[in-house]
Amino acid sequence: MAENFQLTDELKAAIGQESAPWMHEVTTTSVRAFARGVGYTDPVYFDVDAAKAAGYRNLPAPPTYLGTPVFIPGRSDDTFSNPREGQPRVDHGLKNVLDGGTEVEYYEDICAGDTLTGVSCVADLRVSDSKAIGKMLIVAIETRYTNQLGKLAALLRSQVIFY
């Protein structure tokens, strides 16, 4: 699909660019919807009393919840729901997208009632070859989430593959 793809200096200029900050409200409803989507049966992610008994101040965000954004029509991506406005642009022109990998480091508990501010940056761009899909562009994105107390709550690193 992408055999003629070249990593130009113009594309490389996106590396290091930061997005505008984006607000992520963590709510009981969004925690329950995520936990239901994964298939959790642990009451700690659904029942506030169970969460408090387990030592949390409210329903905790399940592991890997981060990335679930606040969707605003016209300002968010219609497919992935993530912020589009104020994001660094990588105009690669490739049509197909696959997820490559995800890593999150947590520094603080993230619970319903928290307001996180996310700032993303293009950490790296590289071209690679795979047996299954041929030449591909791997975009590494790093998002820092700061909570309402101004503390760094988590760092999310994702690799998105375009081909």
Place this chain on the structure above:
Amino acid sequence: MPLTWESIKDGDELPVLKKKPTLTQLVKYAAGSGDFNPLHHDYNFPQSKLIGSIIVHGRFKYAALGELVSNWLGHRGRIRKISCQYRGMDFPDRELTCGGKVIRKWEDGGRKLVDLQLWAENDEGKKTTPGTATVELR
């Protein structure tokens, strides 16, 4: 038995978590995560046709590894880091077995830490989604 720091040993295996995501489950995950890529629910989407099927969200598999660790930890500690790589596609209505193993138990300035190796394996025994995690026990 609740998990304790003393009881954990290198090589311990986490209780296996089996998942067999149906299309309906993937729709629930799409709603919960905000990822509405048609590749995960629309068989007529061009990329689905190219692949020959819709595929399970990579992030669903990542979340299943999170559930595996959460179930094992039983809120006796916190996940400090969790990662995975999507090496192979998985399909709806096929069984995924999520597993994990303790690879290192260590302390750092009084913090009680455990490194885990994680994986999601398809019904042909291929580990499509290898991962790692570090948890801190209370």
